[in-house]
Amino acid sequence: MMRDAVQFEPADSRVTRPSFWSSLPERWTSDVEETLVCCHVRQETHDVKSFFFHSPDGRAFVFEPGQFITLELEIEGETINRCYTISSSPARPHTLSITVKRVPGGKVSNWLHDNMRPGTPIRVLGPAGEFTCARHPARKYLFLSAGSGITPLMSMSRAHHDLGEDRDIVFVHSARTPDDIIFSRELDLIASNHANFRTSFVCESVGARTSWPGVTGFLSLPLLKLIAPDFMEREIFTCGPAPYMKAVRDLLDEGGFDRRRYHEESFSFETLTADGAADAPAPDTDVASAPNGIADMAAFSVSFAKSRREIVCSSGQHVLEAARQSGVRLPASCTQGMCGTCKVKLVSGQVEMKHNGGIRQREIDQGMVLLCCSKPLSDLVIDK
């Protein structure tokens, strides 16, 4: 099957879509569920590892740089989904890698660090996501990342390097300390191979080192102007924790940057907070005192059978958002109905669910729902 043509408006009218993307042989989509096998594990920093996988039937992986896959694991009898960006280059299609940071107390990141080794099989849903420079061709890019948010931008940089594209890229990565910079040697190598690829690392502190030739502190507008004086001419891709991305948006707004050329992806749990939704007042337990804007909506009770918690969710609110506002912590990853992390069994009640491929029809038929994109149509009981 040939890849469908993707229609889009080039961000820079002088640039046409590189032929590589339009001539990819076979589409690998998020509907495809298969077992891959780990073939290599690489320690990147003290708390970050890359895991390399191949397909046992030897087929090549086709994806756009910046896209993510969804892993499906069985941990302690529970099926858990998590998204991880493909950190490898689509121009090296025979293996793919993900690069995972240990999250304290996190189920999947720690399981991968402690258990995934060459020969381990893993269930994977194919690539999804629109955070990719392949859909926004431009002559000049600015990549801004922090922490493990480096992974999609690394895949884009590796693709740029492998394909020898004529692009001008400035890559500014923020990390806690110099020892926390993921891929620093490889980024230096790419920069030494391409005159028009520049990197800058910004570290909060020097950490255990006595000296550090790079910048310490946080990314700010004056610093960005020093690193990339022409940043206003660039197509910007940003990925990192929610507070970092908010800081980036604020400084770009301060500089008057055109948001239409700004693209971001968050890995973090706190996306709702970043967008302001979780900062909104929590719904009251009584409809009459519901927050402004939802006063005329119905309010339903949502009971979590296992944890014995009960919250109120308005008909206009996603259940995940209402749960978080009420202090009920639930697993979630993309918050956009794509990854399946927030999948639960609905014991009773009805929801309106608008998902983006994170759940299959057979699961819906079995009464499963995604809480991040489901609004209640009645009182609900959830098996959680």
Ligand SMILES: Cc1cc2nc3c(=O)[nH]c(=O)nc-3n(C[C@H](O)[C@H](O)[C@H](O)COP(=O)(O)OP(=O)(O)OC[C@H]3O[C@@H](n4cnc5c(N)ncnc54)[C@H](O)[C@@H]3O)c2cc1C
């Ligand atoms: C599109 C996308 C791409 C991503 N790409 C990457 C990537 O390339 N690399 C990467 O490292 N990560 C990536 N992530 C993040 C990744 O999906 C996981 O969210 C991350 O690894 C944490 O998962 P976990 O299972 O280890 O943690 P979780 O078990 O989900 O826990 C996360 C945090 O919440 C806390 N927590 C969990 N449950 C509770 C509870 N009941 N009460 C209180 N606290 C709780 C944990 O202690 C922990 O601090 C991506 C996410 C998305 C959405």
Ligand code: FES
């Ligand atoms: S959090 Fe990804 S589908 Fe709900």
